[in-house]
Amino acid sequence: MNGARALIETLANCGVELCITNPGTSEMHLVQALDQVPRMRSVLTLFEGVCTGAADGYARMAGKPAATLLHLGPGLANGIANLHNARKAGTPLINIVGNHPQFHIGFDAPLTSDIDTLARNFSSWIKSCSTAETLAQDGADAFTATLRAMPGSQGQIATLIMGADAAWSESPGPVAPNPLPRRACIGSEHAAAIAKVMASSTKTILLLEHDALTAPALEAAGRLAGKTGCRLITGTFPARTDGGPGTVHLERMPYFPEQILLTLNGTEHLILVGAQTPASFFAYQGQSGRPIPEDCTVHTLARIEEDAADALEQLVVLLKAEKSEIKRFAKVDTPRPQGALNTRSISQAVAATLPENAIVTTDSGGGNAAHPLCQVTAPHSWLSLTGGSIGQGGPAATGAALACPDRRVLALLGDGGAGYTIQCLWTQARERLNVTTVIYANRSYNILNVEYARLGVTDVGAVAASLFDIGNPEINWVGLANGYGVPAAVANTAEELCALLEQSYHQPGPFLIQANC
Numbered sequence: 001m002n003g004a005r006a007l008i009e010t011l012a013n014c015g016v017e018l019c020i021t022n023p024g025t026s027e028m029h030l031v032q033a034l035d036q037v038p039r040m041r042s043v044l045t046l047f048e049g050v051c052t053g054a055a056d057g058y059a060r061m062a063g064k065p066a067a068t069l070l071h072l073g074p075g076l077a078n079g080i081a082n083l084h085n086a087r088k089a090g091t092p093l094i095n096i097v098g099n100h101p102q103f104h105i106g107f108d109a110p111l112t113s114d115i116d117t118l119a120r121n122f123s124s125w126i127k128s129c130s131t132a133e134t135l136a137q138d139g140a141d142a143f144t145a146t147l148r149a150m151p152g153s154q155g156q157i158a159t160l161i162m163g164a165d166a167a168w169s170e171s172p173g174p175v176a177p178n179p180l181p182r183r184a185c186i187g188s189e190h191a192a193a194i195a196k197v198m199a200s201s202t203k204t205i206l207l208l209e210h211d212a213l214t215a216p217a218l219e220a221a222g223r224l225a226g227k228t229g230c231r232l233i234t235g236t237f238p239a240r241t242d243g244g245p246g247t248v249h250l251e252r253m254p255y256f257p258e259q260i261l262l263t264l265n266g267t268e269h270l271i272l273v274g275a276q277t278p279a280s281f282f283a284y285q286g287q288s289g290r291p292i293p294e295d296c297t298v299h300t301l302a303r304i305e306e307d308a309a310d311a312l313e314q315l316v317v318l319l320k321a322e323k324s325e326i327k328r329f330a331k332v333d334t335p336r337p338q339g340a341l342n343t344r345s346i347s348q349a350v351a352a353t354l355p356e357n358a359i360v361t362t363d364s365g366g367g368n369a370a371h372p373l374c375q376v377t378a379p380h381s382w383l384s385l386t387g388g389s390i391g392q393g394g395p396a397a398t399g400a401a402l403a404c405p406d407r408r409v410l411a412l413l414g415d416g417g418a419g420y421t422i423q424c425l426w427t428q429a430r431e432r433l434n435v436t437t438v439i440y441a442n443r444s445y446n447i448l449n450v451e452y453a454r455l456g457v458t459d460v461g462a463v464a465a466s467l468f469d470i471g472n473p474e475i476n477w478v479g480l481a482n483g484y485g486v487p488a489a490v491a492n493t494a495e496e497l498c499a500l501l502e503q504s505y506h507q508p509g510p511f512l513i514q515a516n517c
Helices: 003-014 025-036 048-062 072-089 115-119 135-146 164-168 188-200 215-228 257-264 308-318 343-353 393-403 424-431 446-454 462-467 477-483 494-505
Strands: 018-021 041-044 067-071 092-099 125-127 156-163 204-208 231-234 241-243 269-273 297-302 358-362 380-383 409-414 435-441 488-491 511-516
Touching (some): 003 164, 018 025, 092 164, 115 156, 188 215, 188 269, 215 231, 343 435, 358 393, 393 409, 393 424, 435 494
Parallel strands (some): 125 156
Antiparallel strands (some): 241 380
């Protein structure tokens, strides 16, 4: 047995069921190993940014890592944008990056690069000196690293840089999985101190992220809100929220800093639960990058790497909130919109037709506008653009469909972001994935128009206007989809969009809708 097969068998023994790949010559022995280990499903993508984004979407829904297989430094570089998003999401993910054998690196062949430096931008664990004897254990260690929650925004991505000689040389064989890591629990004295803060003021917000957005954590947070009157808020772009009628009522932080300040106005205590102190997405002249009221005190109940559900349960007991009533979203009949398409009418159409247990991925402000409406229509999971690097929504939808083949996935994409990773449609067609993609075809990088106006510019010049315009030439999204093997149609009205959405939900496989707005 060579090192490549020992690695793949070890990862399969650990529970890794999926390898999403765009391989090259340096990875041929791993390709052969994938052929020999049928427990590991292999899915091909046409671009590494689709590969890494799909692995992110898969893990957010499956709760465990997929592996990616990437071709040397340039292949990894092509996938970095969505690895950045995955790092910010705290997504467990294993990258296997092929490399030259050590004896070949000194020749400075065309594809030679410093892969370690690239990997440091998003990896919490890196190994680049594997041999055939160590490769299987390195794979087991990489898997363990993806399940170990790290402080701050370090994320849970492991990158194994594998020289071809480690893959092709003889190996002693696969190894057993390591013990699974566990999150640390907060101390009782710390919990008591936070409980005292919550009991002293009704003007308190629990800011919930990451581990604090699991179902057990939200149920505990809901009881605390019922007992103390505190508000429950998540960040602007949480990695995953499960919402809809019957779920715990949860607000979402807005995008712009002045909106965040308005949301937090009057708050005396902001308690972080698996979250970091809010920061504005970008810096603006004359505005603080920390949009928190001056008289608001920030506390930390549980850090990102700590057990948020246990921390919240400790508060429930201390505050005697076990039987407190939980405020939940109630189902509301959402009328179907009529007339022209715009962000509002598209949001209404999405909410009015949303199927039960859908998974929604977003890549734009327009897509996120549908979020509050969907909370009162149907149960669903929502995967947001965590790191701000557009081009995530389509690949994440692809990965989510691979993780949950029995659930319909809905990707809400701006036409600017969709152009980054539209190759995901080919993988959706090849794998017959149940993904409905809606393109908000406004022919513009619309967020840049908004940001430009925030500078106080009232007269947009010809150069600036051309740099925000993606309608010259106009992109034919239906033609692109058909070229990748995906059926598609155009919606010019809200009535047409509702009909096409429902049509896509009742037929298997992928479908794309160009929503002209």
